[in-house]
Amino acid sequence: MYEENQRKRRLILLGIVFVILLLFVFRDFPWGKQRSVAGIREPIQTEASGAEQITRYGYEITLNYHYAYDIEGLVVCTKNYYGFAPEDKLSPKDVGLAWGKVAELNTQVGFHWSTTERGVRNKVDSREKLALVGSVEDALKQYSNNHLIALDDSVRKLIKKIKVGDHVRIQGYLVFVDGHSPSKKDFYWYSSTSRDDVGGNACEIILVKSVEWLP
DSSP: OHHHHHHHHHHHHHHHHHHHHHHHHTTTOOOBOOOOOOOOOOOEEEEOOOEEEEEETTEEEEEEEEEEEEEEEEEEEEEEOOOSSHHHHHOOEEEEEEOHHHHHTHHHHTOEEEEETTEEEEEOSOHHHHTTTOSHHHHHTTEEEEEEEOSSHHHHHHHHHOOBTOEEEEEEEEEEEEEEOSSSOOEEEEOOOOTTOOGGGOEEEEEEEEEEEEO
16 A cells, blocks of 8 residues: 555656646747738837836846837747846846738748847748848848836736737837846846847837737
């Protein structure tokens, strides 16, 4: 009887370990499906001023508004971050968004999207298909990687729901982040504010105020 109970305990323990491993392996699985959406406009940014200050993770953090930002896009990739760096805690999810011809012809061109450390990459099967969008530079100017920050729990929950294939509108502010601590190294994290940045290097840090799903 004792040996039988021990065997059952070992099986249960192995089952728990197996489930934990599955959750770890698939935590960043790109749930959702690539699709194309036509008619998505370019992001809109307008000058803004102001700031929000918070105390978190052992830091006094100031988020300085530089522009009000309104971006509509097709979600082509996402990446979650689980690290202990203040940036990972402040912005635990990146969302790659495409608009214009890239969003309209996403599946027709056959973009292969992937994520890097705080970046986005894509490949295409042929230059002939890419020519449907235009030049390489044209394509690079029609998608960006977005580091999403939410100070409101309800907004944070919405961000967690964003998946590949969603057509979303995100409104908020492009921010410069300054973090100061008496016991840790200060950190500075500044958003791109230029509409001439291209592709995965065009990384906007957005203090998100609202998320809306569109058809």
